Amino acid sequence: MRLNLKIWRQAGPNAAGRLVDYVADSVSTDMSFLEMLDVVNEDLTKKGEESIAFDSDCREGICGTCSLVINGIPHGPDRGTTVCQLHMRRFKDGETVTIEPWRARAFPVLKDLIVDRSAFDRIIAAGGYVSVNCGGAQDGNAIPISKDIADAAMDSAQCIGCGACVAACKNASAHLFMSAKISQLALLPQGQVERQRRVLSMIEQADAEGFGSCSNEGECEAVCPKEIPISNIALMTREYVKAVLAAK
């Protein structure tokens, strides 16, 4: 199968970018989307041309590194799937496919399809943890946690931090990302002590990074490869209101 690709090329953070046309021929339907790009890149490399820069690592949908907008949709057309798990049988011979990077003020493009997502790390650094030093923990079974609570916390904890939620949102909001961590720790007994501090500092950090606010469109949920629901955002908002009121 043969595809016409329109790929965002941008030499560096301050350079202007543009869509460049490429042709991928002899694409096998068994290929993953990233393997298709590997083949395009290998041909470029052999010709001595610079390869198309894109991020990926585990290629099994768990590390959260891959980050492509395909035909306008972060991670492409399949629901609950990262780009690395998307296969070429999803596309038709002769189709034109546009590939762009995540776009958000807080995720500046570094090169081609690679963006800087360190803002997410700084949001976690602001409070996305339980402040326990190594060494003094009590026995793991000393804190019984009901299965329902543990399962709900696990549902939220699945976030892979890829940033698709931000890329899909017209406000470039990081609410789904933040709320997943806030919900996980707000549900668990271990997270109670810092519950209010956490939500306040993480949201403050997200604002400082230039992420927008939430206007309940649900685009984030639709593209989330782990299908994390926006009910997490509702929980986070409640936590935030409670924390603000308590602070006053």
Place this chain on the structure above:
Amino acid sequence: MTLDAKIPAGPMAEKWDRHKFDMKLVNPANKRKFTIIVVGTGLAGASAAASLGELGYNVLSFCIQDSPRRAHSIAAQGGINAAKNYQNDGDSIYRLFYDTVKGGDYRSREANVHRLAQVSVNIIDQCVAQGVPFAREYGGLLDNRSFGGAQVSRTFYARGQTGQQLLLGAYQSLMRQVHEKSVKMFARREMLDLVLVDGKARGIIVRNLVTGEIEKYAADAVCLATGGYGTVYYLSTNAVNSNVTAAWRAHKRGALFANPCFTQIHPTCIPVSGDHQSKLTLMSESLRNDGRVWVPKKQGDTRSPEQIPEEERDYYLERKYPSFGNLVPRDVASRNAKQACDDGRGVGESGLAVYLDFKDAIKRIGQDVIKEKYGNLFQMYEKITDENPYEKPMRIYPAIHYTMGGLWVDYNLMSTVPGLHVLGEANFSDHGANRLGASALMQGLADGYFVIPYTIGHYLASTPLPKVTTDHDAFKEAADNVQQRINALLAVKGGRGIREIHRELGRIMWDDVGMARTEESLTRALSRIPKLREEFWHDVSVPGSPDNLNQSLEYAGRVADYLEFAELLALDALERRESCGGHFREESQTPEGEALRDDEHYSYVAAWEFQGVGTRPTLHKEALVFDEVHPTQRSYK
């Protein structure tokens, strides 16, 4: 050079406690005066950096990914072992220790393994305290499962994402220290050299992968937690950016590399579908509980599986191992799959796969039960292969999954270079010739949370470490060395793709240094690898420039190192003329075709000293003594 493992004296169960008391301490007020570099942010690296930061050291943490949360520990599915005995089923520290030494086929160091089993219980407590959402029972207590054929249920898990949740726990602790300013985080940095001053590890040279700048960092000690070398086989279950570069460059600076031939192959991966393939996906071994493995009896049988009648199928595992059947250990299952394919009886387009058939299980217990047990795996299989495994047998093939070998370390996790410590999969110490399921996560976190915080303090407190800055000549020499290699890669300007050469290296390794190794195949590999290396340096094409983000350059550097390292792996495999664990030498097997150890001649750790590329390295041996667990021969008939 004599290898001193520095194993503390005293009874096995008391060694670590005594050692903790005997080791020197760094005064709390003095800790911030020491700088420690930690390279890698997987379970071992992140837990080490976070814990050292908590203690008050000044920590510099490096990773090649865009965020420390993405290290490949994140992909581990199954679970983490700990000798909690919460299930009241007879587990103990001693049993976990015993199982690990035996499972490692008696090629690991007893004292290290015992310590691992001891601290395993603390790991679970620490992770729970961090808010890791482990699976729970209805009563609210932690759930366990039995894993990898263990006779007790000691595996803790968080759905199929245990590695992810443990790593996020360690990552969050790390980010907390970044916030507290005790750890400085350097993401998208690749370590390209180790800097030695007066024979001690005092810093590293890294390339900033965004700007291309060569950066120098000085410290009082260096920890490498840079993972394994599975991608030397090109296709593996590792992440595509996993590499041996940091460890290999430390090796070139004097750190001995131990047991590189100990590699682990996982039997149930989704087979290769073509040349384009970039990695292999693992499916949980639990599938073999209900699936039956078979190939056609006839060679080159291209009929689709449902057209092959029962009497023309060879359920070879059930035939050869009547008591264990489809549940034989990883290495046995893998080798037999290879044998069937070598016989020309492999299935699928490539002929490099065997069937894993659920037809009988579905008939016996119903599709609903199968779906409940393996639904997510079946779904994943269908997504990747576009075949419905409820109707058509799965095709599976073994793949490289983990590497037990690594830089040699003593009991304190220090390499042969003073001050250079090695943690997690990057070191060699705990798994011997074969790692048990759910033990990789345990070891990574044991090293980072509970071992290095003690042993590095002892090193710092007992070693004179005059102040060193990056102005020292040694930093300039190392940075120039790195720059020259980068320039050399860019200067080749040949016509071959980097990936193409890596793929070719992978094929050599898989065919000749893979699941079954012979004197002949290893000798062949040792002549093919240097040739390919020469070809690489004459004909590789590395486009782009050194002074910005250049993924071709990153990749070329890693493949260039693999082309040197592969030779060491093959040599180690050749020199170890016995079979043990994941290392199977066809010349050394029982009449029944099982791995045959040679304890008389090979009960040692092979630690290799670098002598130059293309020059035979020097072998140093650390004799293995088994005071507690006495070597026996495995049998699964």
